[in-house]
Amino acid sequence: MKKILWVINPLDFKESDCEFPHYMADLTEGEVSVAFIDTGIAEIAPVAADSLILPTRDYRLLDYPVIINEEKRAMTGSTHALIRGFFSARNKTIHFHENESLDFEDLIRESRFADLMLTSISLSGLLNENHSLSHRVKELLVRAQCPVLIAPENLQEIQKIYFTYNGSYSSVYAIRQFTMLFRNLSHIPVTVLTVLESVKEEELPDKKLLNEFLSRNYKTFGFKLLQGHPDKELLIELMYQRNAIVTFGAFGRNRVSRMLNPSHSEKVTEGINIPVFITHP
């Protein structure tokens, strides 16, 4: 039975957030284990955008006064109760981490012993109107020692699977890991998305081997070759999709590679509203 580590900011939570993890537990035949992040590591959003008149300011988190701590504790308790109530009403087991909250390194260590980590696009709990990946989530995606699934804003039943593929080991690794974790999705149609500079079917790398892999594991699959810049093409392809899931095989392996080649998965992830499965060898 698989362990799904669900990472939550307890200060930014609503009951409907339980729906997707509950659905994932069913799909993977796993159990959800909740970990509350230490909200001391929440990021600060700038109060005002860059402007000559009102320059951006950063606000630092200082030691919380007692009242704020009490409020945080109350909200955390309320979140705890909401989650327990939701799962209990559906006769589903839910576990809570023994620690009240986990810091970043704790989360990484926990991921080593989990089969899947589930999180939202931002754990900051603060203004995130741009729907951007928070710094902490980006770090999680790079350093997590299990696959990470970024939940969509609302529950979506998976009716389509998109595998991004560029011939690399990393992209195939992600496809394989997804397949092993979600064996119950073999009946769902699969589309393999590849972005090439020129669209020629025979240029799809190792197509025969990929074809063979897919035919063993999925009833229906097809290939879609896109032409152009990967960020743009994948975003256009996926941004209006619903009831689908997409896999990516890398997420900026290290800071240097990210600087030189901003990860396609990062930009696409921020622009779409379907679950995103990311892992890398």
Added chain:
Amino acid sequence: MKKILAVFDGNHYSENVLHFINNLNQLSAVSVTGIFLSSHDYAHLWSNPAMQETLGSLSMVKEELELADKGIESNISRFENYCLKEGLPFRVHDESGSEVFETLRYETRFADLMILSNDLFYKNIGEQPNEYLQQILHASECAVLMLPEKENFPDHLILCYDGSPSSVFAIKQFAYILPELCDREAILLSREEEDQIRQHPLLEELAVRHFPALSLQILDKTEGNKPFSSWVNSRSHPMVVAGAFSRSGISRLFKKSFIAEVIKENNASVFIAHK
């Protein structure tokens, strides 16, 4: 359906590898791709100056090369006949040449598991795990299962934990790739000085979800590699699950670890997974 690569060298055909795959097929459908490494691949290894000391006399090697070429066609026929008889979906990888490690890398990228005999695999070029085996493991992009030649389907598992992320990775990969074997008795084994498993309730929590018949065992810190491998090899039909720090850590795995001793003693199956 799992895709399994069965890798043979030209001279040696392992019956046990195919029996194992056939037994697995009874539990969960598999397809098998036979890869028969030719003498060209052997010659490629010979061209590495560092290997020449290991490989010994050139004239002896040339005789082996000629024999290997004749052996391959016969082995391919045996493989095909076995698969047809047992109803195993199969294909034969039909490329050969000097790019063996790259070719194998691409095949393993799209496979779930690679299986080979740890007794027979290029046995003539040195005691196992020999350099060739290590290079194959290094090139592999999927998990590898090394089987002893005497027939034995595992009846229990030994999950090796040394506190490293790679050992946990290997345990997870085993559960994903071979879930049909997870109901067997599983011993979660630690060799660390302190009782690491008891300091890691997370590991117990993960392991017990995947291996319902789990027990824990700590080896005394004073024991070296030899007593551990003897303990493993004294057990009946064990399958050892171990990780490596990274693909580049394969040689470290063999130099530092009890796994080399276990393979050398050739009684246990060994499952290795690395990122």
